Amino acid sequence: MNGIALSGLYLFVVLIPLGLAMAGMREPRGFWDEAASGMGMLAFAILLAEFLLSGRFKAMSGGVGMDITMRFHQLLARSCLVLAILHPFFYQTPFGRALPYDPTRQLTLAEPGLALATGAAAWVLLPAFVLLSLARDKVFKTYEGWRWTHGLGAALIAFLAWHHTVYAGRYAQDPALAAVWTGLLAIALASLLSVYLVRPLLQRARPWRVASVEKVADRTWEAVLKPEGHKGLEFRAGQFGWINMGHSPFSLAENPFSIASAPAESGVLRFIIKELGDFTNTIGNVPPGTIAYVDGPFGNLTIDGIKATGHALIAGGVGIAPMLSILRQLEAERDDRPVIVVYGNRIADQIVAGAELRSLCSKDNRHLVQCLSEPPEGWAGETGMLDGALVRRVFGSTPDPDWLYILCGPPAMMSGVEVALIGLGVPSDRILLERFTYD
């Protein structure tokens, strides 16, 4: 689904309850009461739409990329939060029993009771939930703990908000709108079940086995997985997968890693994994023969199907993994278009696959630029950070706008290089990057 279709679907889901409320021709309450109702409906509809943007649904993220849908998931949470917080403050009509001559409750809000209590609970939990999400790196020790909390917390808040909306909401007394709310809640909860139950079941039927885990650079390992009783994974060079090593497929102890092997390497998957905390710090202890599960492939950091007269692969640190995949695939396909690899690290010991990179880039139309911010004595490559200045040194003042520029690395590096390339006249649609960290 492309960006326009995805935006249209989002607006449709979010606005349909409001549209049904308008079409219901129920005598409205006052201006401020209607504003309060409208905000509440929009907040709940956005909350439910969030479920579909958070899961690994290729139908949603396949066209724009999972990094984009995840970023919208984060941004739309803010929209939802503002509307939800404001929602109760605008009501002017008093609470009370339904009057005999007021069957549509134009003159009184719902009676205080369970339906208001569930709304209040959701109202309190939602800001706490968003704050917890923003501070997740500080609050949660494991990625698994974060995922359980986020999934179950979202389901609880959605259920509380649904109860409040359907039982206290005036417009939800119309069967059509009540059915829409219940249907949207069912879709949201089904998306959770898909991620937490259906996908693990599918993965259990397609296990992998760890063939080797070898240290390839400072605090950096290469893990090789082989399919166990199946043909493996069909993927495009540059994509990534969620990897679970040594745990039940239902455990959620899985982490996303870029695939470093080329699709042409039949069956085998190679991952470059840096020790960055949590699971990755223990990767060196994973013994060969360990059962693993792979969910994927995902991601749009791929050159397949995009016309380009050449490729610039710009990587910082462990961001070299998808570039290795792309470069290895270009080599396997005997692609003779020019390639420039720009690879930045802090120290020489962090360079991954240095000899292979030099070999792959030894052809006339390929060029390898290595950069170290803390170079050893006698270092012949570039020195300093991988930033806009290095980009200008490598590509000059007029980089070819018909090339593809593929970026992977720390967020600050990608931002700096992207801004520099755009400043030099490279059209933004010629720059591919996937960024998952913003807040």
Place this chain on the structure above:
Amino acid sequence: MTEHAKNKNAGQGRFSQMPQHKRLLGVWWVLNMLVLGALAAYVLRVLALS
């Protein structure tokens, strides 16, 4: 830069020449405005009906 490329870039709008994260913020802003516009239409019907 080739003449063809310069012409091609000249045709690019300001939005498409923004970094990705700014473009995403722009789309988010537009979506918020559309939703708030719908809310305004929903609320203003009170005035139309009264």
